[in-house]
Amino acid sequence: MLRRFVYITTFAFLLQIGSAVAGSTGSESLKKSGSQSSAPECFEGVSRAIFSINHALDKVVFEPVAKGYRTIPHPIRKGTGNAVDNLRSLLTFSNNILQGNFSGAANTAGRFVINTTVGILGIFDPADNFFGLEDRGKEDFGQTIGYWGASSGCYFVLPILGPTTIRDSIGLVGNVFLDPVYQITHNTEVNAGIGNQSYSEHNYYYYRGTGAVDFRAKNIESFNTLEETSIDLYASVKSLYLQNRNKKIMNSQSSIKTQDDSDWEEIDTN
DSSP: OOHHHHHHHHHHHHHHHHHHHHHHHHHHHHHHHTTTOOOOOHHHHHHHHHHHHHHHHHHIIIIIHHHHHHTSSSHHHHHHHHHHHHHHHHHHOOOOTHHHHHHHHEEEEEEHHHHTTTTTTTTTTHHHHHTTTOOOOOOOOHHHHHHTTTTOEEEEEETTTTTEHHHHHHHHHHHHHOHHHHHHHSSOOOOOHHHHHHHHHHHHHHHHHHHHHHHHHTHHHHHHHHHHHHHSSSHHHHHHHHHHHHHHHHHHHHHHHHHHOOOTTTOOOO
């Protein structure tokens, strides 16, 4: 149980940091468009204290891990990121359906089938390069309930898990039930001869942790820049996190009409 908690909190923290920082690349265009997003603060004093602890952990543990990952040759990192994104698209597919975006669901399913087969388990992206099926971006349950009108609720910071809102916290729970990868790895019949009940579950956490490290590694420079230029880092991360989530939901709302939902936050620093 303790090891499972460590796996969960590690990849969740890295994803939250990566999401907030990645949103900084789109913050200027968001300001120019006049789009604003905000959420009431809950327990700001406590959240600031937790944020400081999380930030220290990032400096001591998570950033060094990401820097170590950056020493791996780029083609290997690229293939690893592609494979993780390919598995992650199964969750996107579920949320495409829940949002009524059937064209997006068809695109996501087509990409998954082609990249899993022709692309060798998702290491390569022939769906985009040869079949014209572009990646329209990631979807999660927090975006889905936001798409259907749920407000963000109050903003707060969780230990290790980082910035979130009531809506996104519910979304994290929903993702567990909607993610086929989670369901497969946690409901696989145990081989009594081996007796290792946690083997398949560990595979899930390795997959999520690898994706989190890959994403954090792509955003090292962006986070350092944010630290150097922010007068109040807590307020900056909060603003970028909320803008990022708002932008994702707006993309979801426009996807059915435009059929164009590119992942605006993606940063490739390589």
